[in-house]
Amino acid sequence: MLRIAVPNKGSLSGPAGEMLHEAGYRQRRESKELRTVDPTNEVEFFYLRPRDIAIYVASGQLDIGITGRDLLIDSGADAEEILPLGFARSTFHYATKPGTIDSLADLTGKTIATSYEGIVAAHLADGGVEASVVHLDGAVETAIQLGVAQVIADVVETGTSLRNAGLEVVGEPIMKSEAVVIRRTGADGEEPKVRQFLRRLQGVLVARTYVMMDYDCRVEQLEKAVALTPGLESPTVSPLHNEGWVAVRAMVPSKEAQRIMDDLYDIGARAILTTAIHACRL
Ligand SMILES: Nc1ncnc2c1ncn2[C@@H]1O[C@H](COP(=O)(O)OP(=O)(O)OP(=O)(O)O)[C@@H](O)[C@H]1O
Numbered sequence: 001m002l003r004i005a006v007p008n009k010g011s012l013s014g015p016a017g018e019m020l021h022e023a024g025y026r027q028r029r030e031s032k033e034l035r036t037v038d039p040t041n042e043v044e045f046f047y048l049r050p051r052d053i054a055i056y057v058a059s060g061q062l063d064i065g066i067t068g069r070d071l072l073i074d075s076g077a078d079a080e081e082i083l084p085l086g087f088a089r090s091t092f093h094y095a096t097k098p099g100t101i102d103s104l105a106d107l108t109g110k111t112i113a114t115s116y117e118g119i120v121a122a123h124l125a126d127g128g129v130e131a132s133v134v135h136l137d138g139a140v141e142t143a144i145q146l147g148v149a150q151v152i153a154d155v156v157e158t159g160t161s162l163r164n165a166g167l168e169v170v171g172e173p174i175m176k177s178e179a180v181v182i183r184r185t186g187a188d189g190e191e192p193k194v195r196q197f198l199r200r201l202q203g204v205l206v207a208r209t210y211v212m213m214d215y216d217c218r219v220e221q222l223e224k225a226v227a228l229t230p231g232l233e234s235p236t237v238s239p240l241h242n243e244g245w246v247a248v249r250a251m252v253p254s255k256e257a258q259r260i261m262d263d264l265y266d267i268g269a270r271a272i273l274t275t276a277i278h279a280c281r282l
């Protein structure tokens, strides 16, 4: 039985459960459940604190985990990222009151509050900067107002939390993060159950990022149309009953679907339809 760690709370928990559900895995029915078995797929899910997941996976007791890249790196655990999942995207930044700090060197001698001491300590050491780091569990933005630190290092998504606290980021992001699948460093990547699990999640990612596009066009316009919708291998082209016309079917990136429909229309394609893809194996 494959043993998989899933975040039980926080920003990662909901989207991770949805993705596993879309991939056909049975998920827990209520948020207090700490473990559930999917007997059909022979998978056991453990719902753990996101911060602890890399530690469990590194211990070898669990085969796979879903966590944040930033949490994996912060933990220092002996685990590696094997598939980015595209949700819980964030950046990790130093921030402070406007006009206080311009560069990394200005952090010397300052106190930095963070929930991610591993990332911050490594970043300061890399830059040769000596500063104190104080650990806080959350709501780190308040640390400056209450005098616990002069600088914070925290997750930024929209920037709303920083703005609300009257803070601004300093310099470039220390790192960019998103949800990732992890395994113990050097673990057997060929294990069939692990491969099947990754293929299913990849199928969900593709289904989320592509739509199926169908349209009719005149044979003379086919090459131009195919250039707009090259598909993955190559589009399916079928004859229409009306001579001189063909029907074309290809996967296109959903973000570009509207522009492609406009361009197809401009070259004379008609009956242009897009439909959602619910699941796939490439
Ligand atoms: N506002 C956010 N937007 C996107 N990702 C976020 C956000 N806040 C945290 N994350 C990501 O979620 C992961 C942290 O999850 P964790 O559950 O520890 O914190 P949280 O989502 O802030 O929940 P909590 O309510 O327990 O503080 C990290 O990978 C982080 O990058």
Ligand SMILES: O=P(O)(O)OC[C@H]1O[C@H](OP(=O)(O)OP(=O)(O)O)[C@H](O)[C@@H]1O
Binding pocket: 137, 138, 139, 140, 141, 154, 155, 156, 157, 158, 159, 160, 161, 162
């Ligand atoms: O840039 P934003 O869109 O504002 O998102 C970033 C904020 O979201 C998270 O906080 P959360 O709400 O989880 O509270 P916490 O600080 O207690 O973890 C994170 O720690 C930041 O504070």
Ligand SMILES: [Mg+2]
Binding pocket: 138
């Ligand atoms: Mg938080």
